[in-house]
Amino acid sequence: MSAIVNPATGKPLPTITDLTRPFWTAAREGRLVLQKCQRCATFNFHPKPWCIECGSRDLQWTDAKPFGTIYATTTSRSVAMNFPGWQAELPVLLCLIDLDDGARMYGQVTHCKPEALHIGMRVKAYFEAISDDAGIPKFRPLQDA
Amino acid sequence: MRSEVAIVGFGRTPYSRARPGDPVLTVDEYIAWAADLALQKAGMSKNDFDGQGLGVAHAEAAHTVNWSAAVAENLGISPTVLLRADQGGASASAMLIRAAAMIQSGIVDRVLVVGADTPLHIPSAAPGLPLSPERTRGVYWDFQGPFGVMGASAQFALVLSRYMHEHKVTPEQLGKIAVNARYHAGLHEGAIYRTPFTLQDYLDSRVLTDPIRLLDCVPIVNGGLAYVVTSAKTARTLTDRPVYLRGFGEANNYYRGSRSLPDITYTGFTQAAPQALQMAGVTQRDIQFLQPYDDYPFIAMMTIEDHGFCKKGEGGRFVEEHDLHFDGDFPMSTDGGQLSGGQPGGAIGGFMPLIESVTQLRGEAGARQVRDARIGISCGFGGIPYGRPGRSCISLVLSTEP
Numbered sequence: 001m002s003a004i005v006n007p008a009t010g011k012p013l014p015t016i017t018d019l020t021r022p023f024w025t026a027a028r029e030g031r032l033v034l035q036k037c038q039r040c041a042t043f044n045f046h047p048k049p050w051c052i053e054c055g056s057r058d059l060q061w062t063d064a065k066p067f068g069t070i071y072a073t074t075t076s077r078s079v080a081m082n083f084p085g086w087q088a089e090l091p092v093l094l095c096l097i098d099l100d101d102g103a104r105m106y107g108q109v110t111h112c113k114p115e116a117l118h119i120g121m122r123v124k125a126y127f128e129a130i131s132d133d134a135g136i137p138k139f140r141p142l143q144d145a
Numbered sequence: 146m147r148s149e150v151a152i153v154g155f156g157r158t159p160y161s162r163a164r165p166g167d168p169v170l171t172v173d174e175y176i177a178w179a180a181d182l183a184l185q186k187a188g189m190s191k192n193d194f195d196g197q198g199l200g201v202a203h204a205e206a207a208h209t210v211n212w213s214a215a216v217a218e219n220l221g222i223s224p225t226v227l228l229r230a231d232q233g234g235a236s237a238s239a240m241l242i243r244a245a246a247m248i249q250s251g252i253v254d255r256v257l258v259v260g261a262d263t264p265l266h267i268p269s270a271a272p273g274l275p276l277s278p279e280r281t282r283g284v285y286w287d288f289q290g291p292f293g294v295m296g297a298s299a300q301f302a303l304v305l306s307r308y309m310h311e312h313k314v315t316p317e318q319l320g321k322i323a324v325n326a327r328y329h330a331g332l333h334e335g336a337i338y339r340t341p342f343t344l345q346d347y348l349d350s351r352v353l354t355d356p357i358r359l360l361d362c363v364p365i366v367n368g369g370l371a372y373v374v375t376s377a378k379t380a381r382t383l384t385d386r387p388v389y390l391r392g393f394g395e396a397n398n399y400y401r402g403s404r405s406l407p408d409i410t411y412t413g414f415t416q417a418a419p420q421a422l423q424m425a426g427v428t429q430r431d432i433q434f435l436q437p438y439d440d441y442p443f444i445a446m447m448t449i450e451d452h453g454f455c456k457k458g459e460g461g462r463f464v465e466e467h468d469l470h471f472d473g474d475f476p477m478s479t480d481g482g483q484l485s486g487g488q489p490g491g492a493i494g495g496f497m498p499l500i501e502s503v504t505q506l507r508g509e510a511g512a513r514q515v516r517d518a519r520i521g522i523s524c525g526f527g528g529i530p531y532g533r534p535g536r537s538c539i540s541l542v543l544s545t546e547p
């Protein structure tokens with residue numbers, strides 16, 4: 001199967017599986033959920049078939065704190081792959097964000113000038129619907145949230 | 146396992162940027178062409194591999210069910226052992242290690258290893274740059290594409306931004322690596338871009354996804370490569386210039402720190418390189434050249450430091466203080482690397498450091514020959530894990546001396 005594209009936005013959509021549906025549904029509803037290992041308490045992301053720290057299959061979707069700290073940054077100034085929908089959002093401020101519950105996530109930071117974006121910046125998640133079934137977290141600087 | 150196998154032949158087809166009017170070859174044709182070159186160099190025929198080994202690197206454009214067996218069918222070879230590597234840019238190196246183990250244990254005496262891809266003819270999700278269907282499926286993609294990850298350059302730019310936060314490297318230092326690759330490409334007629342550029346040209350090149358510039362990126366090409374590895378005993382009957390595998394080390398899915406929040410400024414070479422050097426019985430000081438997997442200059446720089454040629458965090462300064470030319474004190478990417486040579490798909494570029502190393506050690510590198518080359522390091526680096534730099538890191542010590 002090739003990438004699914006939302007024809008309205010020109011941006012990619014996920015293939016939703018039973019494994020990942022809770023994440024997409026929660027984000028559609030404005031909540032951040034992550035798989036929490038019931039044995040070692042590690043939050044796993046992206047979704048895994050078992051805990052990548054201890055191997056337990058007992059992972060439960062759990063509400064996570066919608067706050068994080070920027071771990072790495074890039075400002076994408078052109079569309080590098082085949083999803084023209086990103087063109088309208090350039091520059092895209094893409095970050096790796098260390099969530100307060102201890103998982104790392106790719107995330108787009110908005111409401112921030114490229115020159116203000118920096119590692120260590122505190123951010124808060126908000127949620128954008130990308131289809132009828134799915135949403136994604138995006139992030140904005142905490143002081144402006 | 147030290148020095149029990151040797152490479153006796155290799156081939157690298159001309160590359161194509163698939164400009165209008167250029168002939169369009171299939172992956173099968175590139176594989177046959179590269180294998181033909183390698184067999185000619187080895188003084189062997191395809192029939193020498195009936196009952197022996199055939200190794201096939203993953204190709205994004207062409208792979209089908211039973212891909213390695215399908216390649217055997219297309220080549221008319223009936224091997225007893227099929228190897229297939231899907232470790233991206235570490236595939237060529239991985240198959241050398243697997244082949245060595247097969248040969249050392251007596252299962253086969255020789256293995257023909259092939260790889261080709263035509264990424265400029267991959268059916269894309271939409272018009273534009275290549276994006277193969279297999280890159281846009283699975284949970285790994287589902288949690289990147291929709292989140293704004295637009296490709297390898299953005300993924301690696303994030304790693305580099307963190308590196309610059311933790312350590313120190315300047316654009317000038319990274320630019321020197323790119324300029325060096327282009328300089329060597331000018332001395333290698335097989336390289337795809339050969340006109341020299343200056344450090345200023347590098348600095349002036351467009352920022353795509355900062356801190357990654359246009360001249361940080363590999364040009365994608367269509368092409369194929371191959372090599373022949375045999376037992377050391379057979380090698381000596383075929384050539385007076387066998388190139389021995391003296392040592393190897395491999396790290397897959399390397400994490401530094403926790404799996405949830407790892408330090409991404411280190412690569413698996415921190416594990417693989419010491420293993421390779423120890424097996425070879427040498428130290429960094431003995432190494433005469435380095436052929437890194439240079440898909441981006443900063444990956445080459447991290448490869449230098451994680452091999453222990455300098456302390457962690459001093460790779461930029463090391464590059465600045467050393468002469469990277471073939472006749473300098475730290476020859477690197479002497480074929481033009483992938484940066485200026487071209488990358489025939491993410492899975493096949495990893496043949497290039499290996500084949501350039503063998504070319505140098507056989508004294509066949511012509512205008513870019515490292516003087517009296519006897520021992521060098523070749524690297525494989527494959528795949529981009531979620532939020533980290535490299536899925537597979539392989540370090541090989543190759544030498545003219547067993």
